[in-house]
């Protein structure tokens with residue numbers, strides 16, 4: 529199953545916004561999406577209308593159980609988006625970051641093994657390159673790196689790409705870099721400079737269109753809603769996510785040409 533991990537070592541760059549935006553776009557197309565929240569902060573969980581404090585199975589339970597296929601028991605319907613399901617997170621997931629027991633890197637992949645019925649699985653990674661990210665990368669078929677047009681965020685991209693290389697070499701040979709999403713593009717000179725830099729360094733790996741900085745994204749996050757619910761303000765941003773969702777879907781059919789190697 530097409531399983532895409534969204535990542536950057538840096539926080540606040542738009543990983544969760546991109547996952548939710550693309551999930552909502554896939555839902556608009558009538559596709560079935562499973563979102564997995566791998567961040568103990570549980571922003572994705574809450575944006576999709578779930579409460580991390582609810583007494584239901586979550587991703588931490590699924591990983592901890594070390595049981596093939598158990599993730600199916602942690603799936604819930606999102607609070608909005610008819611085709612969106614979620615495996616939610618909770619603060620307890622932070623404990624998995626320090627679980628270095630042999631084989632623990634494979635536990636999310638093992639928990640998801642045999643799962644079917646989804647067109648796409650989207651994994652929202654925490655802002656790190658630690659154990660939780662490795663769990664996500666071992667379970668994924670593709671990595672999408674999300675970056676802001678800023679120097680610190682671009683350093684985070686480099687570090688994530690090294691982690692992808694290590695995971696691909698040692699744990700998951702199929703793991704491919706799908707692309708780089710540029711989020712929070714604005715009209716400053718710094719933004720233009722860094723957008724040009726990301727295009728120069730990563731070339732065809734950079735996905736277009738870029739996601740513009742728009743207040744509606746933060747508003748949708750705060751209201752646990754879709755940007756598409758925000759009328760004329762939300763429409764242009766929703767259309768960007770629609771286009772990025774097309775890039776995700778293309779990974780399924782064009783595995784070699786649409787995936788890229790950067791050195």
Ligand SMILES: Nc1ncnc2c1ncn2[C@@H]1O[C@H](COP(=O)(O)OP(=O)(O)O)[C@@H](O)[C@H]1O
Nearest residue numbers: 539540541542543544545712740741742745746
């Ligand atoms: N394109 C955007 N325009 C405006 N605000 C954004 C945009 N993308 C993200 N944000 C806001 O920036 C903050 C960080 O985004 P988030 O998706 O949570 O990042 P991450 O998951 O990488 O930590 C959030 O408050 C979010 O609402």
Ligand SMILES: [Mg+2]
Nearest residue numbers: 543544567571
């Ligand atoms: Mg996040």
